[in-house]
């Protein structure tokens with residue numbers, strides 16, 4: 001019998017809620033994968049005409065994926081609100097505003113890859129609310145350090161659709177099996193290799209990097225002899241880093257003094273997975289998981305991967 005999402009999600013003290021939430025993520029992933037496959041035929045590629053809160057142009061598929069994810073979280077009955085990279089404000093789920101959990105999501109990360117049929121992903125994390133159940137959930141409920149995360153994961157829309165997740169008991173990878181129409185465990189207990197692998201960074205920004213990174217980076221390359229891979233889609237780049245080892249970074253540069261990636265939607269969930277897989281997740285001077293968030297759309301520099309490579313860069 002294949003091992004399904006429920007068997008991993010039910011581990012730990014929040015299992016009863018994580019089962020429907022992880023199933024909801026799985027349903028959203030299936031729908032988004034289907035949408036991506038047929039997008040060119042439905043006129044769903046290209047810009048939506050609007051900008052998200054960070055002033056970035058939204059793709060039609062960003063908007064549609066966001067709607068799918070929110071609707072699937074609503075259907076779980078366990079989620080009171082969703083914070084999304086595509087929405088300026090917290091989306092409260094009115095029917096379940098007294099539920100215990102909030103989900104943070106980047107519904108379609110790496111969407112600049114869509115025009116070239118490159119891999120994209122969904123990134124998510126789950127936290128428990130801080131406000132009392134009879135109060136309306138607020139943005140303050142989402143502003144929790146990564147140490148409070150209960151579950152996190154990503155979906156990679158590649159040749160196969162994979163859901164990689166953790167409820168704090170290791171990292172497990174599931175692959176969508178079109179024959180059974182289920183996610184089945186294919187990569188149990190993923191551990192990031194300490195040696196080997198690749199470095200993954202937009203090296204075109206090297207002359208703008210801050211934090212004396214250029215020297216440390218040159219040293220890291222000499223010492224480790226790592227090869228280089230960069231898709232420009234965080235989920236694809238992190239999936240390879242988790243499986244093969246090495247380091248993924250999006251550092252600060254003078255154009256992006258806090259880096260590009262968002263603390264709540266990208267850095268914390270990926271940092272949680274990296275630490276669960278035995279690696280290291282650093283920002284400026286501390287673990288990504290120890291940063292106290294100050295805003296929904298805050299950005300931070302990130303260095304994620306095998307401990308030895310990360311240590312040489314921070």
Ligand code: AHM
Nearest residue numbers: 108109110111112202232233234235
């Ligand atoms: P997005 O959330 O707007 O898609 O941007 C995030 C993406 C990441 O997937 C990727 O790591 C990064 O942007 C690549 O940025 P760059 O093109 O500057 O290298």
Ligand code: MG
Nearest residue numbers: 106109110266
């Ligand atoms: Mg993103």
